[in-house]
Amino acid sequence: MEKRVFTQVFGAIGAIIEQNGKILLVKENEGDDKGKWSHPAGWLDVGESPIEGVKREVMEETGYEFTPTNVLGIYSIVRRDLLKSPQEMPHPIKIIFLGDISEKQNDYLTNEISEVKWFLPEEIENMDINTLRDLDIKKMVKDYFAKK
Numbered sequence: 001m002e003k004r005v006f007t008q009v010f011g012a013i014g015a016i017i018e019q020n021g022k023i024l025l026v027k028e029n030e031g032d033d034k035g036k037w038s039h040p041a042g043w044l045d046v047g048e049s050p051i052e053g054v055k056r057e058v059m060e061e062t063g064y065e066f067t068p069t070n071v072l073g074i075y076s077i078v079r080r081d082l083l084k085s086p087q088e089m090p091h092p093i094k095i096i097f098l099g100d101i102s103e104k105q106n107d108y109l110t111n112e113i114s115e116v117k118w119f120l121p122e123e124i125e126n127m128d129i130n131t132l133r134d135l136d137i138k139k140m141v142k143d144y145f146a147k148k
Helices: 050-062 121-125 136-147
Strands: 010-015 022-028 041-043 066-076 092-101 113-119
Touching: 010 050, 022 050, 022 121, 022 136, 041 050, 050 066, 050 092, 050 113, 066 136, 092 136, 113 121, 121 136
Parallel strands: 010 092
Antiparallel strands: 010 041, 022 113, 066 092
C-alpha cells in the first residue's frame, strides 16, 4: 500500500444507517479514539471505488451487508485534535453514503470495533469529543433527518 501523506487531502468513506429513527454507531477499540463512538467509516484503499469501500467498511465494522442507495454529502474533516505538527494534520474528504443493510448481522471482521449500537439523534447530539470520534457526525445526522 502507498504511504499516506497527511498534508494532502485524502479520501474516506462512511455510512449513515438509520432504522426506526435511530442511527447505527460503532465503538472504536483501538488507537487515539478507543472508546469513542463513530459511524461505520474508514479510509478508501488506494485503487478502491468509494462504493466498494463503503460496502467493505460497513461489513468489517458492523457485520451487516450494506447496499448504498444515495450520497448524503461530501464533508471536509479536519482533525485538529490529532495535530502532531502543522505538516501532519489529518484532513480527509469524506463521502457519506446512505443505504440499506441486511437483516442478518454477521460477526465483525475487525478487532478495531468493540460494539455496535443504535442511537437516537438526541443521544448523538449530546455526545462530546470524549465520546464521539468526529463531531462532524452530528452534522451528518442533522443533514440526514433534514433531507428525510
